[in-house]
Amino acid sequence: xxxxxxxxxxxxxxxxxxxxxxxxxxxxxxKVLDELERGExxxxxxxxxxxxxxxxxxxxxxxxxKKIREQGGELRxxxxxxxxxxxxxxxxxxxLFQIADTRERALQSF
Amino acid sequence: MPPALNDERSDDRVRxxxxxxxxxxxxxxxxxxxxxxxxxxxxxxxxxxAFNVPVALTEALSNAILRxxxxxxxxxxxxxxxxxxxxxxxxVGDEGTGFDLDSxxxxxxxxxxxxREDGRGLFLMRKLMDRVERVDxxxxxxVRMTLHRE
Numbered sequence: 001x002x003x004x005x006x007x008x009x010x011x012x013x014x015x016x017x018x019x020x021x022x023x024x025x026x027x028x029x030x031k032v033l034d035e036l037e038r039g040e041x042x043x044x045x046x047x048x049x050x051x052x053x054x055x056x057x058x059x060x061x062x063x064x065x066k067k068i069r070e071q072g073g074e075l076r077x078x079x080x081x082x083x084x085x086x087x088x089x090x091x092x093x094x095x096l097f098q099i100a101d102t103r104e105r106a107l108q109s110f
Numbered sequence: 111m112p113p114a115l116n117d118e119r120s121d122d123r124v125r126x127x128x129x130x131x132x133x134x135x136x137x138x139x140x141x142x143x144x145x146x147x148x149x150x151x152x153x154x155x156x157x158x159x160a161f162n163v164p165v166a167l168t169e170a171l172s173n174a175i176l177r178x179x180x181x182x183x184x185x186x187x188x189x190x191x192x193x194x195x196x197x198x199x200x201x202v203g204d205e206g207t208g209f210d211l212d213s214x215x216x217x218x219x220x221x222x223x224x225x226r227e228d229g230r231g232l233f234l235m236r237k238l239m240d241r242v243e244r245v246d247x248x249x250x251x252x253v254r255m256t257l258h259r260e
Contacts, residue, residue: 054231
């Protein structure tokens with residue numbers, strides 16, 4: 001499991017490879033907060049290479065969403081597979097996040 | 111409360127996974143993968159092996175490590191899973207005193223709770239498994255989850 005970060009124009013794109021769970025959530029949180037501290041405002045987290053997410057992973061996404069918004073920024077999620085879509089629907093977090101089907105659509109939505 | 115699983119061993123029709131881990135969240139993925147693979151070998155539905163089992167078991171292990179054993183690596187978490195063609199029964203035991211499953215019924219999907227960062231673990235276990243219950247154990251606390259094979 002790992003996280004890679006790159007810039008696409010003005011957007012910081014984070015790829016989550018493997019799981020986003022209690023054992024690695026802090027790593028993702030810190031990476032995004034570091035970018036936020038550098039003054040970045042637009043964030044996209046891409047789950048196309050993600051296996052599963054647990055409640056701790058969801059908690060980190062909620063936390064990051066708040067912190068980014070507090071700094072006047074925006075967060076988008078993209079490429080949730082069917083299981084991840086179900087997870088967001090079960091927890092109703094699909095109503096809290098802006099979720100795009102593809103990375104391209106997410107990038108266009110900023 | 112029902113009794114804990116007995117000492118049955120693996121054979122062609124039944125797979126048993128039994129493992130003790132220190133209270134360290136870095137062990138969770140390995141245990142989940144062991145159980146997930148055995149469910150796969152019993153032809154569970156893909157959604158169950160890719161979603162229901164990994165997420166619910168991660169939650170149970172996380173609860174045992176962080177809440178039951180307070181993240182103390184000197185304390186052990188015991189996992190015993192029984193998998194056959196009818197389903198999975200997995201028990202996760204810690205050295206804590208446990209908690210009342212029925213008292214932890216707050217709904218994380220209400221407008222008041224939706225933006226909370228925590229409080230979804232037990233909710234997901236219940237949603238993704240057919241049954242979640244505490245079982246009798248000589249010491250510590252044991253949670254049993256049951257999932258019928260699709």
